[in-house]
């Protein structure tokens with residue numbers, strides 16, 4: 312009975328207010344009305360000193376999904392899962408975290424920024440569905456509302472909102488499924504990049520490893536620095552060392568550390584400098600462009616470059632003669648990428664296309680490369696990977712056998728000091744042959760392999776000595792004759 316009365320009273324109050332408002336709007340002069348409205352607004356502001364900003368999910372005439380809304384949704388995701396009581400779960404394509412949580416409608420979460428507390432609420436408007444629409448139209452329009460005290464207006468509207476949008480986008484980039492691109496001629500195709508290598512599992516000298524990690528992290532955070540000094544946000548690495556020392560593994564670890572995509576550029580499949588330029592321009596930001604075994608891309612050595620140049624001159628002469636004779640060149644040229652083409656790109660054009668890219672060259676034979684390619688400034692950092700040393704062995708033993716120390720370590724360490732064995736070969740010998748792994752068996756198998764390498768080297772040396780002895784004998788025989 313009481314509730315019924317209350318509703319009846321409320322109904323009549325609302326009806327009266329609406330009636331008074333209609334009379335007020337119709338009969339009061341415009342000036343008086345706006346002055347009263349101003350006073351009314353002032354009273355509201357005094358009683359409710361908060362500012363609200365609304366971010367709609369869809370904006371514009373074509374109702375595109377708002378980038379700001381997506382960024383806020385991502386930014387609030389972790390806060391929502393901690394604070395909200397009702398959550399929504401969505402399956403996200405192309406993400407390393409396929410299930411994304413966000414707060415359900417009419418939930419609220421708090422956030423703090425530079426000592427200011429503010430509140431985000433989620434809501435939705437349900438608009439009338441279009442009666443003659445042929446297709447079912449979703450008429451729920453979601454939004455996020457940010458509420459904060461008006462005295463914090465400057466902090467929130469400027470720095471805080473920038474922080475939210477930037478962080479939201481960064482989280483999205485971090486969680487995205489990364490890709491490994493390979494070029495088929497002038498086109499990139501991609502697969503999902505899921506290499507498990509990390510710097511933690513990479514076997515190498517700890518100090519050197521730390522130096523590389525620090526360098527990479529400094530680079531990834533240096534957007535403002537590069538902008539300040541007027542340089543493109545790019546960095547070049549030259550990774551060199553014998554086969555099986557972990558050059559490719561290190562590149563995968565770099566991509567995993569920074570959350571970058573990988574572009575594996577096969578230079579031998581690139582027709583000419585124009586095609587190379589097109590491929591490089593198409594690479595996206597936050598990526599590593601890898602050119603493996605650059606020494607095998609023969610046209611990149613100085614000598615070949617000269618030959619190419621000579622050939623170009625010859626071609627030009629031939630073309631000129633043909634033109635004089637009235638015969639135009641009809642066949643397509645199968646020209647190659649040249650060293651100068653690659654250098655020009657690294658130095659110039661590349662700088663103009665977006666930021667945050669690493670370019671990594673690998674080679675097994677540093678001495679075969681043209682000095683122009685590897686000089687500092689082009690390749691900012693040279694990383695040498697070498698045969699398995701003491702520290703690298705310990706990392707591998709921990710990775711493969713879960714052992715930190717063993718009585719056979721001493722013997723192995725002594726052998727590694729005098730015998731060259733790549734981390735790939737050491738890893739192969741440490742690979743467990745039984746489940747669970749028997750550390751002793753694997754370590755003994757490694758010792759055997761090391762002994763065999765030592766033996767092989769000795770035999771090779773003996774053969775070389777015999778051959779040189781024979782040659783010297785032949786020479787002295789000839790002299791005697």
Ligand SMILES: Nc1ncnc2c1ncn2[C@@H]1O[C@H](COP(=O)(O)OP(=O)(O)OP(=O)(O)O)[C@@H](O)[C@H]1O
Nearest residue numbers: 512513514553554555556557558559560734735738
């Ligand atoms: N430093 C290392 N740390 C951990 N694993 C390594 C290391 N080096 C080699 N390996 C192991 O050996 C395998 C081959 O190594 P990887 O392909 O990285 O060598 P690479 O130097 O790139 O050789 P190549 O010059 O022949 O391409 C890897 O799959 C990895 O398991």
